Amino acid sequence: MSCPRIEIDLSKIHHNTLTVVGQLKGHGIDVTGVTKAVCGHPAIARAMLNGGVKNLAEARLSNLRRLRKAGVTCPITLIRSPMLSQANDVVHFCETSYNTERAVIAALAAAAIQQGKVHGIILMVEMGDLREGIMPQDLGAMAQHVVDMPGVALKGIGANFACLSGTAPDAAKMRAFSILANDIEGMCGPFIQTVSGGNSANLPWAFGGHATGRINDLRLGEALLLGCDPVSGNHIAGLHRDAFTLVAEVIETDRKAVRPPASVANPALARLSLVPTCTQQRLILALGHQDTDIFGLSMPPGHGLIGATSDHLVIGDDHSKLKVGSEVRFHMNYSALMRAMAAPDVATNLCVDRTALPEQGRHKHLALV
Numbered sequence: 001m002s003c004p005r006i007e008i009d010l011s012k013i014h015h016n017t018l019t020v021v022g023q024l025k026g027h028g029i030d031v032t033g034v035t036k037a038v039c040g041h042p043a044i045a046r047a048m049l050n051g052g053v054k055n056l057a058e059a060r061l062s063n064l065r066r067l068r069k070a071g072v073t074c075p076i077t078l079i080r081s082p083m084l085s086q087a088n089d090v091v092h093f094c095e096t097s098y099n100t101e102r103a104v105i106a107a108l109a110a111a112a113i114q115q116g117k118v119h120g121i122i123l124m125v126e127m128g129d130l131r132e133g134i135m136p137q138d139l140g141a142m143a144q145h146v147v148d149m150p151g152v153a154l155k156g157i158g159a160n161f162a163c164l165s166g167t168a169p170d171a172a173k174m175r176a177f178s179i180l181a182n183d184i185e186g187m188c189g190p191f192i193q194t195v196s197g198g199n200s201a202n203l204p205w206a207f208g209g210h211a212t213g214r215i216n217d218l219r220l221g222e223a224l225l226l227g228c229d230p231v232s233g234n235h236i237a238g239l240h241r242d243a244f245t246l247v248a249e250v251i252e253t254d255r256k257a258v259r260p261p262a263s264v265a266n267p268a269l270a271r272l273s274l275v276p277t278c279t280q281q282r283l284i285l286a287l288g289h290q291d292t293d294i295f296g297l298s299m300p301p302g303h304g305l306i307g308a309t310s311d312h313l314v315i316g317d318d319h320s321k322l323k324v325g326s327e328v329r330f331h332m333n334y335s336a337l338m339r340a341m342a343a344p345d346v347a348t349n350l351c352v353d354r355t356a357l358p359e360q361g362r363h364k365h366l367a368l369v
């Protein structure tokens with residue numbers, strides 16, 4: 001099998017999705033599966049759909065196209081504000097997008113009229129993350145503007161947390177967001193279908209026993225893929241963390257000095273370092289910064305990160321059992337996963353571990369551990 005590669009256990013993603021979807025259903029919240037970290041990989045999208053997500057969401061049109069090309073027909077929402085230059089394609093490939101800009105909404109409306117469609121608009125509201133979003137006090141006017149515009153329909157409002165500034169959602173913020181849905185309905189009439197409260201960072205709030213109010217959707221990527229709370233990095237109990245494994249091949253084993261020889265600019269030190277006092281057993285792997293976020297890999301037991309360059313990863317090896325040609329397996333955090341999935345030289349290999357399929361009623365309560 002080719003290296004480097006990501007081994008993807010679809011049954012674990014299916015299990016994670018089924019578990020979270022089941023838990024959130026009790027709170028009146030549907031799950032939108034976010035596939036951007038896996039570049040819209042169709043098999044992963046299907047594992048999420050089989051696990052009970054109703055819709056998918058993507059940040060990039062290229063990934064959205066990949067899903068459509070593979071025959072995924074469910075509604076897919078564009079969660080990154082569309083580029084003005086892509087308005088035509090956005091209307092062509094998806095029925096709804098998240099928006100914050102009047103000029104973009106006008107372009108989507110024009111494209112929709114031309115294509116004989118009505119494009120759904122979800123207005124993203126700024127609730128403290130300071131990334132994209134309309135200020136709450138401007139939301140009413142913007143909603144009215146969308147309602148009055150032919151070619152587009154107001155489908156909902158959305159909030160996003162803990163992406164740019166790490167602001168986690170709390171009960172007060174979520175209550176305020178929920179009230180906005182009622183306010184908008186009172187102001188401009190139509191029922192607000194989707195009230196999308198946020199991403200994986202919202203799960204502690206959602207499982208925390210707070211009233212969920214009008215919030216009826218969460219857009220989840222990391223929790224379903226990696227079983228992880230993005231704010232704390234904590235494992236979400238009952239979910240698999242190891243659906244993805246990055247496998248790389250050893251291309252050199254050696255024993256080298258712990259510290260490099262001193263710079264020749266300092267001859268006194270250079271002479272001292274001629275006799276290396278401390279060496280270590282190392283492995284060099286055919287994997288580098290071009291393939292993943294090296295700092296987002298968890299080193300296997302007995303191995304420590306020494307350093308990496310664009311194409312080489314150097315790790316310490318306490319056991320020195322591995323030879324040239326051996327494979328080393330790593331688990332990845334979100335950043336490592338997303339970059340590895342997008343790297344042209346990293347292959348993907350799908351597998352389904354039947355033993356990981358969920359047992360009926362086994363994980364009754366999700367908790368952060």
Ligand SMILES: *Cc1c(COP(=O)(O)O)cnc(C)c1O
Nearest residue numbers: 034079160199200219220221222
């Ligand atoms: C990436 C993203 C998500 C999903 O975030 P996760 O932390 O992976 O659950 C949801 N909404 C928006 C707007 C995003 O950009």
